[in-house]
Amino acid sequence: MALDDYAVLSVDGAGSEWLVMVEPRNPEAPCPACGVFSRRIQARPVHRFKDVACGGKGLEVLVKKRRLVCQEVACPKRTFVQVTDQIPLRSRLTTRLVGEIVEDAVHELRAVTGIAGLQVGRLH
Numbered sequence: 029m030a031l032d033d034y035a036v037l038s039v040d041g042a043g044s045e046w047l048v049m050v051e052p053r054n055p056e057a058p059c060p061a062c063g064v065f066s067r068r069i070q071a072r073p074v075h076r077f078k079d080v081a082c083g084g085k086g087l088e089v090l091v092k093k094r095r096l097v098c099q100e101v102a103c104p105k106r107t108f109v110q111v112t113d114q115i116p117l118r119s120r121l122t123t124r125l126v127g128e129i130v131e132d133a134v135h136e137l138r139a140v141t142g143i144a145g146l147q148v149g150r151l152h
Contacts, residue, residue, distance in 0.1 A: 031115070032114070033054070033114055034050035034051060034112070034115075035053050046083070049091075050091055050092070051094075052112060055067050057108075059096075059100065060108055061098070061108075062098065064103065065099075066096040066098055069095065069096060069097075071095040072092055072094060073092075074091065075090070076089070077119070077121060079122045089122065093110055094109070095110075
């Protein structure tokens with residue numbers, strides 16, 4: 029499963045891990061409080077996420093998110109950050125990395141700390 033909801037802006041593989049900058053493909057999003065769609069951008073914060081390893085290197089994803097302004101005057105939420113299912117709100121891991129960690133936990137006959145060590149090795 030790729031990060032289909034995102035467009036790649038840049039890729040840097042010079043070090044021991046890939047550094048990929050992406051942004052959401054859809055320029056608008058619904059307000060989580062009232063559901064009204066907005067395209068009006070207040071800010072463009074960049075958030076850092078870990079993702080599954082790629083080509084023997086760790087993968088770090090920088091997401092150039094959009095902080096949007098809610099267009100509904102009666103809505104109590106003034107601004108909100110655009111999110112997708114692949115990179116949930118307040119997460120620091122992509123859902124596909126979380127899926128790999130869960131899969132390892134289900135199929136490995138070892139302690140959770142052993143699985144954590146396995147994942148850390150994949151991330152670096």
